Amino acid sequence: MAKLRVGLLFGGCSGEHEVSISSARAIARGITAPANGSKYELLPFYVQKDGCWQNIEVSQGVLDSGQPLNSEGGNRWCLPSSAADVDVWFPIIHGPNGEDGSLQGLLKLMQVPFVGSEVLGSAVGMDKIAMKMAFAQAGLPQVKYMAVSRADVWSNPCIFPKLCDRIEETLGYPCFVKPANLGSSVGIAKVKSRSELEAALDNAASYDRRIIVEAGVVARELECAILGNEQPQASVVGEIAFNSDFYDYETKYTQGRADLFIPAQVPTEISSKIQEMALQAFLAVDAAGLSRVDFFYVEATGEVLINEINTLPGFTATSMYPQLWQASGVEFPDLVDRLIQLAISRETAAKTDS
Structure with a gap:
């Protein structure tokens, strides 16, 4: 049986370019792991900071080095010819032009399945104002x-x-x-x-x-990972603790600057409430495949407030999403496999519906 060719799409034009490379390197290891090696063939596609797509050979070099290319120039509207060989896309471009629906629109036009939310879920999940309006409509409590x-x-x-x-x-x-x-x-x-x-x-x-x-609110910061499409599942709940003033970029992506506690040491009813609210949030924005939902737990009052949803969370060594699923019994290669299969099943269901 022929291997499915997985187009790993990473880099991009946003300020999260380097984070995307780190996420892609981890996902590439998951795709090529022994458990998945007989099923998938990795086809990497790196998008430079100026928006130009690179071919498989150059893209593999970026994955190997972990460093972005400094070169600029090229035809932004010309995809590498090997992009036509992709059976399923795994986009891991974070930030604007990557997880805001614009890239998802392009992938929809290609008529090839892809991992993650489609245009609506990505756009609503990216825009914090639209997101909070969707949460309010779903009756989810939030900070002012x-x-x-x-x-x-x-x-x-x-x-x-x-x-x-x-x-x-x-x-x-x-x-x-x-x-x-x-x-x-x-x-x-x-x-x-x-x-x-x-x-x-x-x-x-x-x-x-x-x-x-x-x-601002004095609260513990808790997170829950979601996996699935129409019938999503919630992971165990995790907690982030840090000494900085808030969970800023440097704290988030520097090893040792934040401590992750999985599972979070909170009452069972609080953990269950967060899982339920995370599933509600996932469905409220029409997300698909994967998401990480962040919460504030005000211990003094017992309140749980939803903060935000991330429809394309990081997959770096310090990222919460894969660690939450590992603690829930889903190892990294299996997580990557499930996401690819969810993308394919969603595309199959969409063709059936039409």
Whole structure:
């Protein structure tokens, strides 16, 4: 029986380019592991920071080195001819243009199955404002927040002080300022004063035209991984503990800067509630394949608040998603295999429905 050719798509144009390479290296090891070697053939495709796709040979070199290419230039609209040989895509491009629905739209046009959420789930899961609106509609409790536009921050100097006044009155300090459409904690700031708020809004506006400001909360940070399509499963619950002011980019991707506790030491009813809410969130945004859902557990009151969903979570050595599934009894090669099979089964079901 011929092997399925898996197109591993990584790199990309966002600030999470290096994270994508790290994730791809781990997934490549999973695809080529002895348990999967008889089923799959790896076809890597690296997308440079300028958007140009590289052929299999160059892409394999990036996987081997773990370093991005410095070269630029080429035809952004010309895919390598070997892309036509792919039977199923495994995209692991994080951030804008990778997990926001744009890449998923391209893969849909190719009419080849791919791992992860489709256009709607990816777009809603990427935009924190749209995401929170979907969560609210599903009745999931959240921290208080405000949506802000770049125009509010930059266009009219008379409006900006009033905006800051409203944020202070509605949310208070500390609060978090975030670009609505970035991941891996890029562009996020925890602010405790008016001057910090102004600087954080200006910085966030440089990343995205949509900004979200959230009230700070004293809570434990818990996460749950989801695997499946129409009947998804939830992993055990894990906890992230760290000494930095918040779970920023450096803390998230530097070995030893954060401690992961799997399973989290929380009451059984809290763990069950988080699993149930994670499944609700997954279905609320129309996610598919995989997601990681993040929560705040306010131990003093027993409240569980949903923070966000990540429809294309990291697969690096320090990433929570594969570790949660390993603790749930699913080893990494099996996890990779299940995701590929979920992509194929979803495509088969879609053809049956049509």
